[in-house]
Amino acid sequence: MLNSYISACEITNALNVYLWNVALMRKTIFKKLEAQGLIANYNRLRKNLPPKLPERVFIWDKTFREGVQTPCVFLTYVEKVKLAKMLDEMGVSILTVGFPALSEEEKNSVKRISNEGFQQASIAAAARAIKSDVDACLDCGVREITIATPFNGLNLQYRLKMTKEQALKNAVDCIEYAKKHGVIVDFILEDASRTPLDDILQIFEATAKAGADKLVLADTVGFLRPLSMRYLVSHVRDGLQQRLRGDVKLSVHCHNDFGLATANTLAAVEEGVAYVHTCIVGFGERAGVAPFEEVVAALELLYNVDTGVDMKKLFRLAQQAEKSFALPIQFHKPIVGENAFSYEVDEHVEGMLAHPLIYEPFPPEMIEREPQFYISRSGGRRLVEKRLEAAGIKATSVQVEEIVRRIRLMQENLDKGGAQMTFYQIKKLMRDLRKGLTEEEFWRIVEQVTRQKPKLPQPLLEAQEP
Ligand SMILES: [Zn+2]
Numbered sequence: 001m002l003n004s005y006i007s008a009c010e011i012t013n014a015l016n017v018y019l020w021n022v023a024l025m026r027k028t029i030f031k032k033l034e035a036q037g038l039i040a041n042y043n044r045l046r047k048n049l050p051p052k053l054p055e056r057v058f059i060w061d062k063t064f065r066e067g068v069q070t071p072c073v074f075l076t077y078v079e080k081v082k083l084a085k086m087l088d089e090m091g092v093s094i095l096t097v098g099f100p101a102l103s104e105e106e107k108n109s110v111k112r113i114s115n116e117g118f119q120q121a122s123i124a125a126a127a128r129a130i131k132s133d134v135d136a137c138l139d140c141g142v143r144e145i146t147i148a149t150p151f152n153g154l155n156l157q158y159r160l161k162m163t164k165e166q167a168l169k170n171a172v173d174c175i176e177y178a179k180k181h182g183v184i185v186d187f188i189l190e191d192a193s194r195t196p197l198d199d200i201l202q203i204f205e206a207t208a209k210a211g212a213d214k215l216v217l218a219d220t221v222g223f224l225r226p227l228s229m230r231y232l233v234s235h236v237r238d239g240l241q242q243r244l245r246g247d248v249k250l251s252v253h254c255h256n257d258f259g260l261a262t263a264n265t266l267a268a269v270e271e272g273v274a275y276v277h278t279c280i281v282g283f284g285e286r287a288g289v290a291p292f293e294e295v296v297a298a299l300e301l302l303y304n305v306d307t308g309v310d311m312k313k314l315f316r317l318a319q320q321a322e323k324s325f326a327l328p329i330q331f332h333k334p335i336v337g338e339n340a341f342s343y344e345v346d347e348h349v350e351g352m353l354a355h356p357l358i359y360e361p362f363p364p365e366m367i368e369r370e371p372q373f374y375i376s377r378s379g380g381r382r383l384v385e386k387r388l389e390a391a392g393i394k395a396t397s398v399q400v401e402e403i404v405r406r407i408r409l410m411q412e413n414l415d416k417g418g419a420q421m422t423f424y425q426i427k428k429l430m431r432d433l434r435k436g437l438t439e440e441e442f443w444r445i446v447e448q449v450t451r452q453k454p455k456l457p458q459p460l461l462e463a464q465e466p
Contacts, residue, residue, distance in 0.1 A: 029362060030301075043302050052234075052272035056306045057299050058093035060251060060277050061292060063321070064113075065096040065126050067283035070327065072434040077109055079324040081116055083280065086317050088121040091308040094275070096146060099126040100136035111140040122184065129170040134178045146216070147174050148188035151203050152195040168203055172210040179211035187212040188253065193219040193232065200232075201239045204248075208240070214249040214275055215240075219264060222257030222287065226267035229254075233271040251275035254290045256282055261290035266298055269305070280321040281329055281336060293318060293335040293367075301362055314367045326433060335367065342372040346379030353382070376411065380404050 033039045042048055063083065068075055075083075084095055097114065100107040114123045124144035127133035137145045149171050150160070156167055171187065178185045187207040192200055204215050217236065224232065233250065240248050252268040254261040254277070265276050282291030293314045299305045318336035322329050331338045341364040343349055351358035352371065364370055373383050381404050388395050388403075395403070432438045437445075443454050 029357070033357065050270035052237075053270060053303065053305060054272055054274040056274065056308065057269055058275045059091075059292065059296065059307055059309055060094040060096070060275050061087050061092045061121075061279070062096050062253070062277045062289060063087075063279045063283060063292075064098050066277075066285065066289050067279035067321075067325075069285040070283045070288070070325065071285070072436065073283070073325050073327060074436075075324050077112065080109065081113060083317070083320060083324060084113060084116070084118070084121075086313065086320060087280075088118040090310045090313050090317065092121050093308065094124055094144065095121045096124045096126055097142070100140050101127060101130070101133040107136055107140060110137075110142065114140055114142045124184075124186070127174070127178075129167070129174045131174060131177060134174050138178070138181050138183070142183065144184040144186065145178050146186045146188050147171060147178065147212075148190050148216075148218075149203075150190035150195070150220075151199055152191055154194070155191055164199070168206055171203060172206050175207055175210040175212050184213050185211060186214040186216060186251070188216040188218055190218050191220040192217040193224045193229075194221070197232070197235055197239070200236055201243065204236065204240055205243045208244055208248050214251050216251040216253055216275075216277070217268070218253040219255055219261075220253075222255035222261060222264075224254075224260070224264050226260065226263045229264045229267040230271050233268045233273055237272060249275060251277065253277040255284070256287040256289060256291075259287070261288070262294040262298060265290040265295050266303070269299065269303070281318050281325075281333065283321065283325060283327070291334075297335050297362070297367075311366055312368050315369050328430070339372075340364075341369055342374065344374040344376040344378050344380070346382055349373060349379060349382045353386075375404065375407050377408065380407065 030039065030041050030044075034041045034044070064075070064080055067073075080097070084097060087095055095118070098106050098110040100110045110125050114125075122144050123142050124146055125137040125140055125142040126146045126148065127137050129147050129149040134145060134147065149167055150156070151164065151167055156162060156164060160167060162170075175185050175187060187204070189195065189200060189203060200217070208215060217232065219229070229252070233252070237250060240250075250268075250273045252265055252273050252275075254264040254268075256262075261282065265278070269276065276295055277289065278292035278295050279289040280292045282288040282294070296307050296309045296311065296314065299307050300309075300311060315336050318329060329337055332340070334340060341360065343352060343359065348359050352360070356363060356371070360371070374380075375383055381400060384400050384403050384407075385395075388400070435442075447453060
């Protein structure tokens with residue numbers, strides 16, 4: 001039922017009325033409209049141009065470190081390499097490909113990937129501020145190692161169970177140790193967004209002096225507001241300049257718990273940060289990490305900042321990631337979601353026919369997509385006319401009206417209960433698929449191992465139902 005609903009109202013690529021030269025329009029699309037006096041562009045106002053904006057931003061992908069921490073996600077080696085190669089070909093600067101200390105299997109995977117031969121991306125592996133973690137990275141032959149530690153009271157007292165002095169010493173020792181092996185070393189301050197500024201400056205100064213090449217501020221629980229991010233970055237930047245008497249390469253790592261990961265990442269760039277962490281489609285634990293495609297598109301089109309990334313492949317990459325993660329991309333997901341360039345309101349379709357940019361944020365052809373049009377409750381007449389025209393059918397306006405009425409009637413008479421049931425079945429299947437086993441299979445394993453029957457299996461099973 002659900003399928004027939006979609007096929008009945010979908011008109012794919014009905015209006016192939018314009019062709020764009022992608023290379024030409026990149027970065028000039030809004031300028032042209034502005035020059036013609038057709039739109040205002042507040043993004044280009046001198047007053048709104050951040051003075052510290054870097055000319056080039058380097059994308060540092062974390063999909064294979066944090067994206068894969070999406071619960072129940074597992075990528076095969078082949079899938080990882082395929083995505084990594086795509087990211088490399090697209091122009092990503094750094095790829096953190098794994099956490100070798102996690103397991104022997106992960107270590108082997110990182111080792112193999114680092115030998116795959118990448119065109120431009122620097123291949124990095126992650127470590128905690130523990131010497132054996134660094135050793136595990138070194139064994140993999142990666143060019144770059146990231147060493148991470150938190151430094152605020154909450155983490156030191158309850159997680160690391162060590163003093164500030166100990167944590168600082170561990171970070172410094174690990175960086176010096178890794179540097180001796182001739183690799184690039186980056187220091188990631190976890191939960192930096194909830195760490196006192198003086199402490200951030202203290203550990204950043206020490207780690208920079210120990211040889212850290214890049215210093216990363218992590219907003220581990222997506223806690224900052226964009227203005228707070230600008231405050232933090234500017235104070236860290238200026239404080240370090242004073243202490244180290246020179247520029248350091250700063251980077252940010254933003255989680256999306258309040259939906260602000262992209263905004264916070266861009267806020268950091270506004271203060272001069274030139275290295276930004278992203279994950280494809282924003283995958284990751286909880287609400288994920290700043291989405292690669294959002295950050296890239298915003299930097300390229302709203303800031304006119306070069307990321308070195310070939311935007312054309314953004315959608316293809318997201319689709320490949322969706323397949324590998326077996327995790328559907330939200331329909332309304334900016335840039336790469338199914339609905340990101342979809343229309344059904346008559347007036348909007350009219351507008352699109354007159355000039356696509358009336359309702360398009362940017363031409364979808366830039367990322368090898370096309371607008372999608374739907375006949376539905378809010379419209380459809382214009383689309384029907386266009387389709388008939390293209391098919392050489394001459395219809396009176398009464399006939400067009402009747403066609404639209406019949407299509408809508410089909411939709412309105414749709415068995416809603418049946419459609420919802422199908423939808424819940426799909427969601428349940430998705431849950432089981434992601435877990436890799438059903439509830440029944442889980443309890444069967446428990447019973448086989450413990451020889452005990454669970455006392456409350458029934459409510460647990462029921463809890464899984466929608
Ligand atoms: Zn993170």
